[in-house]
Every structure is written in structure tokens, then in C-alpha cells.
Amino acid sequence: MVSELLRSPLHDRHVKAGARFGAFGGWEMPLAYSGPGGGTVAEHNAVRNAVGVFDVSHLGKARVFGKGARAFLNTALTADLFKIAPGFAQYTLCCTESGGVVDDLIAYVISDDDVFLVPNAANTAEVVRRLTAAAPAGIEVKGQHRDYAVLALQGPQAARVMAELGLPGDHKYMSHVTAEWGGRPVIVCRSGYTGERGYELLPKWDDAPALWDAVVEAGAVACGLGARDTLRTEMGYPLHGQDLGPDISPVAARLGWAVGWDKPAFLGRDALLAERAHPTQRLWGLLVSAGIARPGMQVADASGAALGAVTSGTFSPTLGRGIALALLKEPADGSLEGARVTIDVRGRPVDATVVKPPFVKASPR
Numbered sequence: 420m421v422s423e424l425l426r427s428p429l430h431d432r433h434v435k436a437g438a439r440f441g442a443f444g445g446w447e448m449p450l451a452y453s454g455p456g457g458g459t460v461a462e463h464n465a466v467r468n469a470v471g472v473f474d475v476s477h478l479g480k481a482r483v484f485g486k487g488a489r490a491f492l493n494t495a496l497t498a499d500l501f502k503i504a505p506g507f508a509q510y511t512l513c514c515t516e517s518g519g520v521v522d523d524l525i526a527y528v529i530s531d532d533d534v535f536l537v538p539n540a541a542n543t544a545e546v547v548r549r550l551t552a553a554a555p556a557g558i559e560v561k562g563q564h565r566d567y568a569v570l571a572l573q574g575p576q577a578a579r580v581m582a583e584l585g586l587p588g589d590h591k592y593m594s595h596v597t598a599e600w601g602g603r604p605v606i607v608c609r610s611g612y613t614g615e616r617g618y619e620l621l622p623k624w625d626d627a628p629a630l631w632d633a634v635v636e637a638g639a640v641a642c643g644l645g646a647r648d649t650l651r652t653e654m655g656y657p658l659h660g661q662d663l664g665p666d667i668s669p670v671a672a673r674l675g676w677a678v679g680w681d682k683p684a685f686l687g688r689d690a691l692l693a694e695r696a697h698p699t700q701r702l703w704g705l706l707v708s709a710g711i712a713r714p715g716m717q718v719a720d721a722s723g724a725a726l727g728a729v730t731s732g733t734f735s736p737t738l739g740r741g742i743a744l745a746l747l748k749e750p751a752d753g754s755l756e757g758a759r760v761t762i763d764v765r766g767r768p769v770d771a772t773v774v775k776p777p778f779v780k781a782s783p784r
Contacts, residue, residue: 427476428568428627436641443644444540446477451643459645463736466613466650470574471642472634475619476627478569479524479543481536483550485558489531495553495686496526497669499679505530507594508608510677512669513538513546514687518694519665522546523657523674525610527595535606537569539659553686567606568627572639573617573650575782580637581607581618588618592784600630612647614654614781652733652742655704655776661714662702662730662744670694671746672702673776698749700727704776707732707741707762709769717763718745718771726760737779744776 424447427433433440437453451459465471483492493500498511505528513521522542527535538546543562551560572580581588586598587607595608603626611617622630635641648658657663657672669678670691678691705712712732720726725748732743743762747755756775761768 425477427474428624429474429476429631432628432631433474433641438643441644444477446540448477449474449641449643451645452641454641456640459643459649460736462640462642462646463649465640466574466615466642466646467737468575470572470576470580470639471646472631472639473571473573473642473644473647474568474631475571475647476568476624477540479536479538479540479546480563480567481538481543481547481550482533482561482563483536483554483558484533484561485554486532487555488534488558489528491554491558492526492534492550493679493682494684495550496524497678497685497687497691498526499682500526500528500534502679503528503593506596507591508610509593512674512677513549514669514685514691515665516687516690518668518670518687518690520659520663520667520669520672521549521665523659523663523677525608527606527608542659565624567621568624570620570622570627570631570634571611571613571617572620572634573611573613573615574639575616576638577615577617580634580639583637584633586618586620600633601626605630609784612656613650614656614777614779615650616782616784648731649733649736652731652744653735653737653777653779654781655702655744655778657702657744658731662746667702667730667746668694670698671700700746701749701755702730702776703745703747703755704774704778705729705732705743705745705760705762705771706738706774706778707743707769707771709741710764711741712743712745712762712764712769712771718747719761719763719768721759723761729762735778742778743771747773
């Protein structure tokens, strides 16, 4: 029996806007909209050229609090939480002892004794379970899934929309502040998953519909998960469950920058250090000559020898061609960049060129 999908507090707004829905991480989420300016390509272009807003309320929320909460998390997650000050957020990973990735998440440092976490929807329960099991006496880990909604405002005109709403927009990249809108609190973080200037707004769950209406009225195009996927793929951002996971480490996924290598201890440290010294595979970009590559399609070198497999693939509206991410064997004689390879597309070899992601240039932060 299939469990009933969860819904965001904005579900009625999406229905009214003509959303096409799909299941994602146990939630019923909008994939694209049929109204004016709708459709994945139009929504993608709105974010790259103007401003769009995504409902990502399915993202998990958890709080770790108690004396020394930040110090505890620093031993459980990969990035060094002491490299940021309270009021800043950090991309980090929860790993296994073998270096596999349980989840990638954002940690909002509120104080040394209070850290707010935003994991991926499907992995929230497991992250909370692992942290709860590892937490020393006096530190509590509490899931807060329905306490907050999440609206991701992204694009070159995002700051204009923030100003129109009377919300702060000039704080530093990856910093967060608690503001007020309509007499209600809203957490505002200068972050996003598209490569454009953006903000992630976390209102209280029941306050989200009014804030969504105001953001759209200010000119933001409603965008679905289809555009979110094309935008993040253009930037080479890994998606957990495809480009990142228990069998794909931060080293393989080019996320070594999210690992505090100098920390004396964190879960998975020894395995990741060993892999960093002798990597065997790496996430690469592929410029596809024709069609769309899909996850699982096999990649071979010019001689026909197996190299690996596609992990994500899509059509890039910005480049006007197919692009893909693929986990490929690390060659002993140097880089794969620029190499010509073939992708097995349903038994038909399609040419592709290996490139180092991202595929498009990020906007100024």
C-alpha cells in the first residue's frame, strides 16, 4: 500500500496556478505550471534572467540545542562549523563511517548551543535518528518539519522583490537574519540552489500562503521542481540520491570544499582522507551531441572501454543542448577534461564531450 503523499501549505495556490504535480521525497510537489510564463523552460529562463520563486517546503527542518550543540555537530557533520559565526549558514554533509553520504544539508548556526538544520525531505528522519543516537547527555535533536515552510526566491531581480516586500536583502552570502513581514517572523538566508542571487525564506507554516501571494504579486514567476532540476544541473550541483549518496562520497562528487579536512574528528574522516589520497572516480559534466542522457546510461571512452554511468541528465535551456553529470573512473594518466566519450542511449551510441562542471557561470554573490 502506497502511503499518502504529504502536501505543502501552498498546495491550494499551486492548484489554482495550474501546477502539474509529482511525487518527490514523500511529498506531492509542483513540477511546472500551466499559467502565463509557465512550463519548465520558461520558468528556468525567468530565474536566469529575472526572478522566480520555488515552494520547497518539503525540505526537512530540525533543531539541535543544548550546551555545546555546535561542538557536537562539528564531530557529526563534515564541514567545520567553527569557521562561521553565529548568524551564518553552512553547506555540510552527514556521512557514514565508510565516507558515503547519508544526506547533504544546510546548518544555520544560531549560537554555540542552538543550530537549525535543513536536510533533504526523504532523509530527514534518518539524519535526526543518527544525530539523536550520537548526541551526548544534555543535547536534544528535535524534528520541526511542519514548523516552517520554505520559499526559495532566486534570480537577478530577487533583491528588488525583497526590497518591495520590506524584507532584508543586503546581508552577506550564506548569512541569515530573522525579519518580520506582516507582523510575523521570517528567517531570511542569502542562499539558493540555482547559481543566481537568491534568498531562502522560512516563514511559519501557516504564514506561507500570504507571503507566497506577496512574492508572486511583486513579480516573481512561480517555478516548479522541473526548473529547479535544470538550473541545479547547469551549475553541476549534486542531487542526493543521484549524484551523491551512500555509494558516492564527497570526494567523488567534488564536494571536498564542504569537508573540514583539518578537523581532528568527524564521522567518515579516515575513509575520506584515504579516498582523497587515491581517488578512483569523479563526477564530471557531459556536453551531449544529441538528445537527453538519463541516469544509469553507460559511458564509454573512445576505445569502447567502460568509464562509468550518467547520474543526472537534462536539456539545458541556457545552452540549448543536452547536458549530464556522470560518475566516471579517474584515469591514471591525468584529467578527463575535453575527452570524447559515448553514451549508450537505449542501444545507440551518442557522442559527448567531458567538461568540468559547472556548465554555466554563476551570478555574482
